Amino acid sequence: MSDSTVTAQETAGSAQAHHGEHPPYQRHHFESVEQQFDTTNFAMWLFLLTEVMFFGGLFMAYLLMRNWYYPAFVEASHQLNIGWGTANTAVLISSSFTMAMGVYSAEMRRKGALVFFLVLTFILGLAFLGIKSIEYSEKWEKFHIPGIRYSTSAFTNPQSDPEVYKEYHDKPLPPDMASKTELYFFLYFAMTGMHALHMIIGIAILGFMIFRAKNDAYTTGHVTFVENFGLYWHFVDIIWIFLFPLLYLISRY
Amino acid sequence: MSAATIVTLPDQSTARIPKMNFLTKENGLLSWLLTGDHKRIATLYLISITFFFFIGGALAGLIRLELLTPQSDLMAADTYNKVFTMHGVIMVFFFLVPSVPATIGNFLIPMMVGAKDLALPKVNLLSWYLYVVAGFMAIYTMASGGVDTGWTFTTPLSTHYLNTHVISTGLAIFVAGFSSIFTGLNFIVTIHKMRCPGMTWFRLPLFVWSNYAASILMVLGTPVLAITLVLIVLERTVGIGVFDPAKGGDPLLFQHLFWFYSHPAVYIMILPGMGVISEVVSTFSRKRVFGYTAVAFSSVAIAVFGFFVWAHHMFIMGISNYAVLVFSLLTMLVAVPSAIKIFNWAFTLYKGSITFETPMLYAFGFMGLFTIGGLTGVFLGASGTDIHLTETYFIVAHFHFVMVGGMLMAFLSGIHFWWPKWTGRMYPEKISQLAAVVTFIGFNFTFFPQFILGMLGMPRRYAAYPPEFQVLNVFSTAGASILGVGYLLPIIYLTWSLKYGAIAGNNPWQATGLEWQTQSPPLTENFPEIPIMDHEAYDYEWLEAQQRKEVASV
């Protein structure tokens, strides 16, 4: 495998450098900054693999239930506001862009730009959560909180919900199929909730990073943290890229 | 047993433990609790898993005591359910999964690849703390009444029909799972990125290959267990319904997700043990492992194939016949790489200079008992036989043969083999050989009757059983008491050896491998300078040349 020769070359190269002359951010068990960067990058990718498999279980459950109770899932998904969903998708995609620009700024050692883009990403992340909370509170209003405050009346009698009925003219569901809409909402809250939890953690770390970025932590050559966080942020974006069509776009015709 | 031995110790009258080593580098509790040194973390892990091993062992003792009589007279059936559940949970998640990787693997892998530490020392420490937190949660669960679902948490029993501490156990395992993930992640990164100059993949010791394969399983499989446990918790708290037929869910979905991890988990448990056996068999036959490439690739093959066979735990649960067919065929496939390894070890022994020190005794035990356990696995993989044998004591015997007769013996083999490197002292050979033999005898008495019990039809997880099964159960319990002695002895003499054992020197076994070229116990940074690997793995000629050079250059 090629990475062994890379390691050898790096080590051979840095063996010429004296022991004490490595940058302060290089940990002692690494032979070079490149090795440290490569290693932590690879580690972050492996962590993202664990996240893929973690969400995988939820996607499997969703796939199964959607297949078994398709009519319920269609009508339940009509309850989601496609405007908010699309807006959220656009917000997250833009935040991925600003995050990537942040990484670029760190690599170009431009502190002002880095802080600017990190703050933008932070704001866009908050905007996403804000829209999510609007959607969640709407679910609360309409008695679509499964297990706690739930009513199938919007599905057994679609005309009782004029806003949605106007758009989709859903047929009334028989009671046993209507009860499966609760399953849809459980999966909706579980999947978007798990995603939102990851967003919250990401935003918290972003806050920390903005503070550190202002103190030149990432613009003196040590971009690892920003780059690896960027990977995490893009991953959270990818999860939403799949959640959006699966939850919102089941069938709107 | 011949008196021949390869042990070469330094002159005891003048030998001293090196003053500067990883144990003496810093003192004080915080230097241990905040350490980044992989060897100290390995030591912390060793103490923790030994603690949990004895709790799990005590629970096993209670099981065997109850099963002495056909009636459920020692404890109520519900209590018995709690006992075997906790035995399973503790032994699987708190002992077997971290056993070799977190202790021996943590200790050795940086040294074996020629690095100063693992790639992510802080993540390593976090991994231990997660293990400890999970351990506390498990102990809390036991103290507050336990859980009685069986370690497999089958739905809908665990979600709808029981009122025991499923949630806290589930969360404890969730945390322990992340401990495992971080260990595996660290290993993969270290093995890819931190090999010393000259250390190509095919010069790595096979122990590293095995741990690498196990680490892939840890990283890719454990998260699925994590989400499954989250779903169980959600099912029990909020009533989410994915596993509830009344709400439209499918209880079998739980089993698919659970076994998607838990089958690779058994390979997580056994692969590092197989790595130990490769090292031990080579050293004690003074021969390079036969078919290095085959053994290396078969480790990875076990990992990959292991992801495709999980539904063989579900043959009678209601999956479709076609799925049964597919998974049964794939299960036959996965047995092949394991068999390849046994063949390779056997051919390593052939025409080798074999000696019978304790690690080798455990390795022989492993090879015989794992073969039996593995073959019975093939019997169970055939769905026709599985339908009759599943959920009987045949299964119990099968997995104890591979896990206890296999993995635990490999663990003990590894502990004895690397004890001199870890502590600088040798364990007492005679009593340890006795303990190995006692363990082997006790093991066979305990678990072989269980194969017969299973074929006769005794179901597993029953506190009361028909009286015609009593004789074999008594045999099994008698064996268990012998086995218990066999496991207690190492605790005693290994602790004794810390103070009174012979000084081991760098390489008491005349083994190849980078870890044996440094002092015992090693320095905190492992090597004064990063080594350069210029020879193949298990290169005994290179070792001889080294020794001749050392003698000549006094």
Place this chain on the structure above:
Amino acid sequence: MSAANANQGHEQDHEHDSEHHIVGPMVYLSIVLALLFFTGITVWASYIDLGETRLFNTGLTIFWNPVVALAIACTKMVLVVLFFMHVKYSTKLTKLTVLSGLFTFIALIGMTLTDYVSRAWGRW
């Protein structure tokens, strides 16, 4: 500050050499526009009934709406992975890692489906 300005635009002179390719803003901009475009397409497509195709031999029916939606989502994912996450410019190891993650995910879904899909087929 001035040192940072001096580095502006001199990507080849940057300390992180050929191993560490730096992706420029124009690439990012075109990708984000593509992603937003695809988002619009997928929303638009969900309002159109794309019909179904029956495969008579197997009794399988392909409903095109979810297929198209997932295809677009996969395309977006590929763009994010390759360009935002720099995988296009990464080592073979990184690419292999991403593929192995996808592979395991597909294995989970696919192999579980062998059970669910075949349940309705009845006994032999």
